[in-house]
Amino acid sequence: MMLQEIIDKEIKTAMLARNNVRLRGLRAIKAAILLARTEKGVSEDLTKEVEVKVLQRLAKQRRESADIFKTQNREDLYAIEIEELEVIEEFLPKQMAREEVAAIIKNAIASTGASSIKDMGKVMGIANKELAGKTDGKTISEIVKELLS
Numbered sequence: 001m002m003l004q005e006i007i008d009k010e011i012k013t014a015m016l017a018r019n020n021v022r023l024r025g026l027r028a029i030k031a032a033i034l035l036a037r038t039e040k041g042v043s044e045d046l047t048k049e050v051e052v053k054v055l056q057r058l059a060k061q062r063r064e065s066a067d068i069f070k071t072q073n074r075e076d077l078y079a080i081e082i083e084e085l086e087v088i089e090e091f092l093p094k095q096m097a098r099e100e101v102a103a104i105i106k107n108a109i110a111s112t113g114a115s116s117i118k119d120m121g122k123v124m125g126i127a128n129k130e131l132a133g134k135t136d137g138k139t140i141s142e143i144v145k146e147l148l149s
Contacts (some may be wrong), residue, residue, distance in 0.1 A: 002046075002051075003033060003046070004033050004046075007030050007091075008023075022087055022089075024080075025086070025087025026087060027088075028088070032059055036054050047127065049132065052133035055088055056133065056136065059088045059092060062081045062084050065077075068077050069081060084106060092133070094134075101116045101131060108130065116148060120145070120148055123148070127140050
């Protein structure tokens with residue numbers, strides 16, 4: 001079943017349950033999917049990879065907004081962002097532990113022969129392909145920097 005169909009069913013369920021928090025998060029996902037479907041060069045149906053990228057983008061936006069609101073002591077807005085983030089994360093693939101990510105990145109470093117921070121681009125390219133949807137780019141970047149330093 002396509003993500004859009006799942007989201008539509010979840011929206012109906014949330015509406016019937018009068019769960020406004022969940023409904024807000026689901027509507028954000030639906031809007032992002034519709035936007036992705038209308039982008040230039042996209043076929044009618046989105047692939048799983050594109051759906052995951054859309055969800056990751058939404059999650060990243062919510063995390064960044066939550067961090068900003070937290071630093072500005074806006075607990076009301078922070079809570080909204082975190083609630084939406086929790087709904088979005090339900091539809092993302094299970095995220096890998098930092099140790100598992102580090103092991104995959106070590107293999108990427110070994111396969112590229114990277115030895116310094118100058119080779120970070122090569123390692124990031126391989127790591128991003130292998131870890132797509134399993135962790136966020138920020139974590140990958142941090143681990144690559146640690147291992148190449």
